[in-house]
Amino acid sequence: MDSIDLEVLKTSAAWIAAGHRCELVTVIRTWGSSPRPVGALLAICDDGRVVGSVSGGCIEDDLIDRVRREGITRQLPEIVSYGITADEAHRFGLPCGGTIELALEPLSAGSRIAELLERLEQHQLVERRLDLRTGAVRLDRAVAGNVLTRTDDELVTQHGPRWRLLIIGAGQLSRFVAQIATAMDYHVTVCDPREEYRAGWALPEVRLVHAMPDDLVIEMKLDRRSAVIALTHDPKLDDLALMEALKSDAFYVGAIGSRANNAKRRERLLEFDLTAAQLERLHGPIGLYIGSKMPSEIAISILAEMTAVKNGVPPALQVNHAAALEAPGTNACLAEFDSKIQLA
Template sequence: MDSIDLEVLKTSAAWIAAGHRCELVTVIKTWGSSPRPIGATLAICDDGRVVGSVSGGCIEDDLIDRVRREGITRALPDIVSYGITADEAHRFGLPCGGTIELAIEPLDERSRIAELLQRLEQHQLVERHLDLRTGAVELGKATSANVLTLADDTLVTQHGPRWRLLIIGAGQLSRFVAQIATAMDYHVTVCDPREEYRAGWTLPDVALVHAMPDDLVADMQLDQRSAVVALTHDPKLDDLALMEALKSEAFYVGAIGSRVNNAKRRARLAEHFDLSPAQLDRLHGPIGLYIGSKTPSEIAISILAEMTAVKNSVPASLQVNHAAALEAPTPSACAV
């Protein structure tokens, strides 16, 4: 689930609590090109307000127009297709004649949206089972990586908690990384036991923790929706935390430093800690994609770009990271 779809759930819960009728619209199938992926959601209120997106805007306009003309009258979920004919593809602005199939579900207390949000706040990965014949909803622990499945009149959607990012070090670069990651809706935690760095921290919306990084990594119980970046240049702070992170399920673990320092770090981790070659191979360093970055803000973009590529399963062959950019000029000591 991305931040847009989490906002959809939160807004839907607020509308239900306020006594409004509303519908949840979910992309369940696409053919050809589609602006939004399978699993994308939109919610529409009985007064025409809308949050989220299932297309480039034209389908949203049609849904809003219908609600304003007819109100919300569905009692049970419905499956609706847009863009089947060439005329509809042109009308709804679907690129290359694409077609989108949507599930439209009327929401009320039985929909268990508030309970779903509570589970997400507890950092659970949840499957929501919607019976398309009756509208009944079951919630359970997710058992697969499938975003959405539809079988036997049951729509199963997977909902994950916010992605988490732990930044080790509270320096200038960390501030830029935290700002960008927060805008991407990561839940960001910054850890730095050094008082002189904490004193200069200026982001009140980002949690700053005074603890040893390795202890915090263990306490956070990192899962597949977690990332760790070490930005202190200090082996006493970074190494133990990296060891714990590389043993966890975190989808991304990276550390700043030059190619030479990165090689030394890998040698230390291999020699002094019980990390397997496979675990060491998970370490991204030098950190970030090569974009010619020279300033802290550009380096932060480079780091978040690599994190995003890994999160989205972009093949390594399509990424050019700093470690692979051997022929490129070194932008700065901090950037590699």
């Protein structure tokens, strides 16, 4: 399962290889409310086919209509804006009078999309520099954390896994988490020293590592764009890895298990050289309370909480499993069941 941006690039490369004319559309700036963030991608083919999104569908409709009426004739990149006037905001459905600025780039073999995809297959973080005057493209290694920049002469975009996720354990739940996280543009690594679990792994796009989890946590040099999730239920595998992860800069560290098992885990971790502040960073029972029962639902719950933390949502606005028991209007039996299903 590919992320949306990767799907756009792969489809663009296929259109170019098939001899079609096509354009890459990038959101480079927004004012007010906007349905899609800066950096969002869309590609449009000369036959009107489109992949990706830069709005809720209204701007896409306008782009498709123009291509069908006029074809793709643009030779050089062009910057266009939608929603500048109140009439346009209403016409294109931009909420609250929002305005969106787009870069429209005609693609060809010289656009280096195929080479970019080769680098992304190697899990590289790549900076793509587009000369807005000539259409020439340069690819460089990117630094994590850089954002899209645009000058009068150049558009610089970042491609590749902007975030890293380490999953400890290669069980069924890990497969669902890995699939969804990959689509969310995470570079996912699954670590499990147990051969019987690795033998059944069937996600070739996810890196599977045979190593002790705590050693791998140290080796990965986790930064603020990294997350760690422990899903084995085995303290011998989870605890030391969690200890190292909680001492790192990882933005999220979580472990599966019921409230009772989570309390025991915290007691064990306090016997290591962790501070109370470091232990406080541990999310467990893992995930937001959504009444989840199936592994696929638990995976959504986990990634919902991880996304909330990544996006800076205040803890007071998140309902985790422990809080669900006391939340007004929450079915306590359901909440208790939702917590118990995290048991081994």
